[in-house]
Amino acid sequence: MADDQTGGVHDFFVELFTSPLNCVLLGICGFLLYKIISNRRKDAVPPAPPPLPRMKKRDFTLEQLREFDGKGRDGRLLVAVNGKVFDVTRGKRFYGPDGPYGLFAGRDASRGLATFSLDTENAIRDEYDDLSDLNSMQMDSIREWEMQFTEKYDYVGRLLKPGETPREYSDTEDETDKSKDA
Ligand code: HEM
Structure with missing residues (x-):
């Protein structure tokens, strides 16, 4: 029974990595995951401070x-x-x-x-x-x-x-x- 399960998992991974279509799909999933994680990281960056108010016109030495x-x-x-x-x-x-x-x-x-x-x-x-x-x-x-x-x-x-x-x-x-x- 345990052998059957191990064999099933093994077959699953063999099937996953030997089929070109599966490899492409895996690549796409990996890319999307990367985008999501990197965007979350960007969200964690505090927002930029608000722009300074416009300066009143004056002359300068x-x-x-x-x-x-x-x-x-x-x-x-x-x-x-x-x-x-x-x-x-x-x-x-x-x-x-x-x-x-x-x-x-x-x-x-x-x-x-x-x-x-x-x-x-x-x-x-x-x-x-x-x-x-x-x-x-x-x-x-x-x-x-x-x-x-x-x-x-x-x-x-x-x-x-x-x-x-x-x-x-x-x-x-x-x-x-x-x-x-x-
Ligand atoms: C050969 C070396 C240099 C390279 C590769 C270079 C590159 C650049 C680039 C790519 C920009 C545009 C940046 C942007 O709009 O995103 C820029 C803008 C500028 N560069 Fe250079 N630069 C060089 C040398 C210099 C030198 C020698 C000066 C002044 C003496 C200078 C003064 C400026 C200024 C004032 C800006 C405008 C920044 C702004 O938009 O306020 N650059 N430069």
Whole structure:
């Protein structure tokens, strides 16, 4: 009797693994099981924090810009390009502390983008950078980057030259360009 049962189980497995159709079905079952388990694992990951509220428009000195390097309490990330400051918080994977372009966080990225350099020595200046030594091709490249940033990120204000006074922005100016919030 016990031998009969063992023989039955043996035959079952022989039948299972020798028939090509069964092997395909087993493969499909295995794949589905894998998808279910891996999706469950994803569900266990806590949801991403809600996006930060839109920043009220204001102008920034270089020093003020540096506060927004993503290491602050709310993790907000700003980057200046061609005198314009953009909120790149949604691009944290690029500009966050571990991102490939993290050196631009809270800084004027214009020189780095124009010269295609990610080396802090050459890409970023500690003092205000008037970019006057760049050639026309490099300046064109900065303007292209500026357009790209304008399309993707919220413009939050201007980068002030030394001695320049910040502008007062009206509430209606803050209301513009809400489309990127969607
Ligand atoms: C040869 C090396 C490089 C490779 C392979 C590379 C690759 C990429 C890729 C694939 C993206 C698009 C990512 C996406 O949209 O998902 C990207 C975006 C970008 N790259 Fe690079 N890159 C390189 C060098 C550089 C350099 C040298 C700079 C600056 C000096 C730079 C600045 C940027 C910026 C600013 C973005 C846009 C990020 C955003 O959308 O906010 N990259 N890069």
